[in-house]
Amino acid sequence: MSKITETIEAVARMILREKDYLTELDAKIGDGDHGINMARGFEAVLDALDELDHPENPRLVLHTVGTAILESVGGAAGPLYGTAFLSAAKVCAEDERLSVSSVDRLLGAAIAGIEKRGHAQRGDKTMLDVLIPVHECFTSPYADGRTLYECLADANQAANEGVEYTKTIAARKGRASYLGERSIGYEDPGAVSSMLMFRAAYQFLNR
Ligand SMILES: Nc1ncnc2c1ncn2[C@@H]1O[C@H](COP(=O)(O)OP(=O)(O)O)[C@@H](O)[C@H]1O
């Protein structure tokens, strides 16, 4: 099994564990289904990875994850996360290894996929407010001369700060945008799920 497969399994366990928390957050500024959606998606991911013939092939793994999420989750975030994994698969080699430059490339493609499908940008109070600053920790010039583990630690911090930032701004995309200024003061649920996914990956790789 590749490290990428094991990392995704750690991410799935985190999402299943935090299902109720994500749903509570979405109940405050959305429709209270984000945890349910994410848990359904990652249960499908674990089932699909179980049945995979080549779990050592990260390109195939990412493609399988994206497809499992797209096929199992409705709402806004499911298709966006599904697209993110499929977009990352497209730029992933069959023998890809985790490194600063591979995370830079895969996360860059994932974000571009989310932006293309969701037409959101940084500052709209979405998952992108976590994913973009996380990605920056792996890009040049910031990442130059830093090890993978240094970048992961910085990105973990950036993910937490991204969630805090979403509390200070009004939602401009998705259901929370119906609340306008009244969404200020609350974390964006998708930003929190992105942060938790990244935290799970960080903790798993740093163990
Ligand atoms: N256009 C978009 N681009 C990026 N992320 C988005 C967009 N719309 C919504 N989101 C993310 O999706 C999250 C909500 O997901 P979820 O509750 O599962 O779906 P729904 O909003 O359909 O109920 C939001 O917190 C936000 O982070």
Ligand SMILES: [Mg+2]
């Ligand atoms: Mg919702």
